[in-house]
Amino acid sequence: MISPLLAVVLPLAIAPLAYIVRRWAWAGGVLAALTASLAARLFLSTPFDWSGQLFGRELALEPASRAFLIFAFGLSAVMFLYAWQISPGWSFFPFTLTVLGFLSGALLLRNFSLSVLLAELGFILMVFLVQSGRRGSVRAALRYLTMVVLAGPPLLLAAQLFPLLQARPDDEMLVQLCVALLAFGGGILWGLVPFQGWLSALGAEAPPLVSAFIGSAGQGAIFFLFLGTFKQHDWLLEGELFYRILLWGGFLSACAGGFLALFQRDFGRLLGYSLLGDMGCILMVWGTHPAGPVLAAFHFTGRSIAVVLLAMGLSAVRHHAGSDAFAELGGVARRLPFATFALIGGGLSLSGFPLSAGFASRWFLGQALSERQFFASFIFLAGAGAVLSYLRGLAAMLAGQDGGAERRWKEPFVVKALILIMALASLVLGLYPRPVLQVIGIMIEGYTFTLP
Amino acid sequence: MWESLRRWEAPARLVAEVRQVGKGVASFFYSFIEVIEGEHYLAWAVLLTVIALLFFAGSSFPSHTLHSPFPILSGGLSLAACIVVLFRDWRALLGALMAQYTLAWLMLGGTIRPEVAFIKVIVGGLTCLILYLTARRLLSGSPFRGRGIAFIRFRLMMVFFGGLVAYGLFQRYSLAGVSLHVLFSAYWLMVMGVFTLIITEEALWAGVGLLTFELGFELMYTSVDPGLVLAGLFGAVNLLLALAIAYLSTMQIHHTPALSPSGGGEGRGHD
Numbered sequence: 152m153i154s155p156l157l158a159v160v161l162p163l164a165i166a167p168l169a170y171i172v173r174r175w176a177w178a179g180g181v182l183a184a185l186t187a188s189l190a191a192r193l194f195l196s197t198p199f200d201w202s203g204q205l206f207g208r209e210l211a212l213e214p215a216s217r218a219f220l221i222f223a224f225g226l227s228a229v230m231f232l233y234a235w236q237i238s239p240g241w242s243f244f245p246f247t248l249t250v251l252g253f254l255s256g257a258l259l260l261r262n263f264s265l266s267v268l269l270a271e272l273g274f275i276l277m278v279f280l281v282q283s284g285r286r287g288s289v290r291a292a293l294r295y296l297t298m299v300v301l302a303g304p305p306l307l308l309a310a311q312l313f314p315l316l317q318a319r320p321d322d323e324m325l326v327q328l329c330v331a332l333l334a335f336g337g338g339i340l341w342g343l344v345p346f347q348g349w350l351s352a353l354g355a356e357a358p359p360l361v362s363a364f365i366g367s368a369g370q371g372a373i374f375f376l377f378l379g380t381f382k383q384h385d386w387l388l389e390g391e392l393f394y395r396i397l398l399w400g401g402f403l404s405a406c407a408g409g410f411l412a413l414f415q416r417d418f419g420r421l422l423g424y425s426l427l428g429d430m431g432c433i434l435m436v437w438g439t440h441p442a443g444p445v446l447a448a449f450h451f452t453g454r455s456i457a458v459v460l461l462a463m464g465l466s467a468v469r470h471h472a473g474s475d476a477f478a479e480l481g482g483v484a485r486r487l488p489f490a491t492f493a494l495i496g497g498g499l500s501l502s503g504f505p506l507s508a509g510f511a512s513r514w515f516l517g518q519a520l521s522e523r524q525f526f527a528s529f530i531f532l533a534g535a536g537a538v539l540s541y542l543r544g545l546a547a548m549l550a551g552q553d554g555g556a557e558r559r560w561k562e563p564f565v566v567k568a569l570i571l572i573m574a575l576a577s578l579v580l581g582l583y584p585r586p587v588l589q590v591i592g593i594m595i596e597g598y599t600f601t602l603p
Numbered sequence: 604m605w606e607s608l609r610r611w612e613a614p615a616r617l618v619a620e621v622r623q624v625g626k627g628v629a630s631f632f633y634s635f636i637e638v639i640e641g642e643h644y645l646a647w648a649v650l651l652t653v654i655a656l657l658f659f660a661g662s663s664f665p666s667h668t669l670h671s672p673f674p675i676l677s678g679g680l681s682l683a684a685c686i687v688v689l690f691r692d693w694r695a696l697l698g699a700l701m702a703q704y705t706l707a708w709l710m711l712g713g714t715i716r717p718e719v720a721f722i723k724v725i726v727g728g729l730t731c732l733i734l735y736l737t738a739r740r741l742l743s744g745s746p747f748r749g750r751g752i753a754f755i756r757f758r759l760m761m762v763f764f765g766g767l768v769a770y771g772l773f774q775r776y777s778l779a780g781v782s783l784h785v786l787f788s789a790y791w792l793m794v795m796g797v798f799t800l801i802i803t804e805e806a807l808w809a810g811v812g813l814l815t816f817e818l819g820f821e822l823m824y825t826s827v828d829p830g831l832v833l834a835g836l837f838g839a840v841n842l843l844l845a846l847a848i849a850y851l852s853t854m855q856i857h858h859t860p861a862l863s864p865s866g867g868g869e870g871r872g873h874d
Contacts, residue, residue, distance in 0.1 A: 208832075264828070268836040275840065278847045282854055289806050289851045296847055297800055300813050303840075304793075304820045311827055 155201055155212045155259060158193035158220070162186055163252035170245040179244040180235025184228040186248060190255075191224035209261040213382070215448070216258040218594040219375045223368040226455055227251060229569060230360050230462075236566050237466045239358030240283035247364060250276050254372040263310040263380055267303060267336075270372060274299040274340075277365060281357040291356035294349040295365075298339050306336035313384055320386050327392050333377070334396040340373045343404040343434070347427050351411075354423030359469065362419075363462035366426045367455035374433075374451060378444055378595070397438025402526060405431030409533035412502075412540050418465050418475040418494060421540050422458070425501045428533045429454050429509075432516055435526055440519035445595045449588050450516060453508035453580050457500035460573040464494025467562060468548075477544050481551025489562050491548055493570040498541035500577050503534035508580035515588070673784040676710045680788040684795035687815050688762050688802070689755070693738040696811045701731045703792065703815060707822050710785060715829035723821070726838040730814060730845040737849035738807060741856045761798045769794040781826045792819025806855045810848030817841060 165186040172178040194217055202211040227247060234243050253273030257266040275296065282292040309332035316325055337343075342350035353362050381387055408428025415421040433450050437443040467490030469475050472483055484491040500507035513530050520527035580587060679702065686699035704727020711720035769791040778786060796816025803809050821837050 206832075264833060265836065268833070268840060271840055272836070272843060275843045275847055279850060282851060284854070286854050289855045290804065292847075292851055292854075293804065293806055293809060296844075296851070297809070297813060300817055300844065301797075303817075304824075307820075307824055311824075 153193055153196045154203065155194055155197045155217075155220075155255075156203075156205065156210070158190040158197075158224075159252055159255045159259060161190050161193065161252075162248040162255075166245040166248040166252070169248055173241040173245065176235050176238050176241075179241070180231050183244040183248055184231040184235075187224045187228035187231060187251065190251070191221045191228070194220045194224065194255075208265065210259045211261050212259060213379050214594045215378055216375050218591070219371055219448075220255050220258060222452065222455070223254070223371060224251065226367060226459060227364070229573065230364060230459060232565065233463055233466070233569050234360055236563050237470050239360045239466065240280070242279050242283060243358075243360065246276055246280050249273070250280075250364075251368070254368065258372060258375060258379070261383070263313065263376075264307055266376055267306045267310065270376065271299060271303050273372075274369065277361070277369065280361045280364075281353060283358050283361065285356070288356060291349070291352035294352050298342075298346060298349045302336045302339035304336075305332040305339075309333045309336065316384070316386060323390060326386065326390050330387055330390065330393045330396065333380075333387070334393075334400065337373060337377060338400060341370055341430050341434075342427055343400050343430065344407045344427075347404065347407060350427050351420045351423035354421070354426070355417065355419040359419070359422070359462035359465035360459075362422060362426075363458045366422075366458045367451075370426075370430065371451050371455065374447070378448075394438040397434045398526065401431045401434030401436075401438065402529060403431070404428065405435060405529055405533035407431075409529075409536040411536075413536035415540050416477050418468070418477075418498070418544055421498065421537065421544070422461060422465065425461075425498065425537045426458065428537060429501055432503075432513065432530050432533060435530065436516045436519050439523060439526070442519065442592075445588070445592050446512070446515050446519055448595050449584070449591050450512040452587065452591065453512045453577070454501060456573060456577045456580065457497045457507070457509055459497070460493050460570070460577060461497025461501060463566070463570050463573065464490045464492070464497060467566060468494060477547040480544070480548045482548070484545070484548035487562055489567045489570045491545070493574065495541055495545045496574055496577070498544075499538060500581070502537035502541065503531060504538050506581055508577040508584070509534070511581045511584040515584070673710065673713070673782070676706050677784040677788045680706045680710070681791045684792045684815055684819075685762050687811055688765065688795050688799050689758050691805075691808060693734075693742050693807060696808065697731050697735055697738065700734070700811050700814060701727060703818055704728070704731070707788075707818055710788065711822065711825060714782065714785065714826055719825065719829050719831055719834045722834045722838050723818075723825075726841045727818075730841050733842070733845040733849050734807070734810070737852055741852060742807075758802060761802060762795070765794045765798040766791070778823060778827060781823055785822055785826050789819045789823035792816065792822065794819075806848060806851035810844070810852070813848070814841065814844060817844065 165182065169179050169183050169186075172182060194212075197212060197217065199214060199217075200212075202209070204210060231244060231247070250273040253269050253276070257269040257273070260266045260269065278292045278296045278299075281295055282289060309329050312325060312329040312332070316322065316329060319325060339346045353365065357365075387393060405428050408424045408426075408431055412421055412424035412428060415424060429450075433447045433454075436450070437447040440446065465475060467487055468480065468483055471487055471490070472480055474480070496507070500509040503509040503513035513534065517527045517530045520530065683699040683702040683706065686695055690696060690699070704724055708720050708724035708727070711723060769787070772790045772794070773783075773787045777783075781789070793816050796812045796814075796819060799812025799815065800809050803812070817837075817840065825834060825837070
């Protein structure tokens, strides 16, 4: 019987090797991609309801966490291969592997306090990736570090309340306090309003693949950690406060993300605000429909593919033009057609443009919110601002002369192939969403809830 | 009557008097700030620490606690946290941080298993060592006297408001299993840590603020859940945090003329 602990230890063990070969991007990329693929395979081979103990600590691999980890490792393998061609810095391979190890450990532990601390360790490591050796402004990295550290205490305090609440499940005040603490900590880590400042800074300063990793695997890990916690302590879902926080927190974030995206003049910040608006939509549905967790997880899948696709395009464009400001990208679309396609396609999918994976999942979200027309309309309206900005960006990339033409950089074959694979995945998810939704439904069956 | 009132000089004189007193207070205040930001600030800091400790021990807590070390430790921690907000000099910051870790160890030593409490001081020592080596390499010889009186006034105001917030939290939110002294110190450290983050974007200074915040929370949390694994994980978080801060300081300072050792000491990272 294969233990998932192997899959947790594997990336941690390979990380030093990836560090040693850091001078050769191809070796680091291939090694990291192979490790991530092998870890995904190991998670796939573990028994469906695996549980065990390590040094007296209870471990369990919930079906939802298992599905997420397989997906996250698979997606990371694609990112590693891409990073081989357009490197976000030598630290990307060893540090990302270590973070993946920490996050999978956090999802395996049944003790919420330890999970939070392990995840926090992983997120602090991400700071090195966010900065990636760039001298000058450290705004994004410092903001991210601050938010990660500030998010820890509310989550850990909430964990301290769990045993108290098990003894006094009728204490409504205590339940509300616990929910508020969880919402506060989660809100910071998801970058929801009013803690959204780090998301735009991240988009502007961090390498796009790092932003994509945080927006997909990082925020996804928190989502699934919460899902597992709510399943374990289902009395948390009994009060109305939980649903209200999710609905209104999501609504405000979706509005703020959509509105602020409309005024952006560079793709980096636009990515940050798109992530904010999208996260808002996920939370709105999570808190308003019994099948909210399934729809939210499905949306996470589409969002992760879209954000990685976008990051691939953005990496290539920044590598070629040295900037991502609309004004400086004149003519880039003609020189880098694949990168432009990835950038705009990923962005439009993230914003819910018709025929993309993002639209399909937003359609389901809208249907789930059909009883609340006001909120349902915002699922689509929130994306409209970002859609307009991506189209403005496309217009800028099509017009004018290519300023970076003297570099003569052409998209390598691997870059083109990976972009096509991700675009195809996004398209398939957009056109045939039901099979994926059914699989996710089976994995997350136990996480659905009855509204109070 | 109106005319006589207009001619009545008493109010004007009163205003002039108040102004004079105000100027005197302000002048004293400015000189005080100049002194504490000057060459001999460490001596002043030690003196103020002693005064504050005496004050805390004698008046803020019931007299029977005079025989307990907790009020003194609590006062020391509070003062060290204030230094983090008030001073920009890296030596003062790291000194205050090390003092915090040591006092936290002494404070926790009386309530939880000594070996768990000892982890704090080991981690604190390593954390300060990492930051010391970084700061010495990057900032040695840099005067770093702050940004001027106006900015220092703002910092003092932050300490004042921070104190009010911490006291408010202490009065309102207690935690079962945490003694009052520990709780008060924890809130104080956390609030001062957050306020430090508000006033600066310098990685080293903000980082010390973050570590202060984290230590405040650990002080509270370790009293409730004094497990060895948890203490170890908190230690790992602190060390990793110190490494991240050292890294970000290096990235920031090497690029910012106002912060580089040769670039003078006035000004912040990037305003």
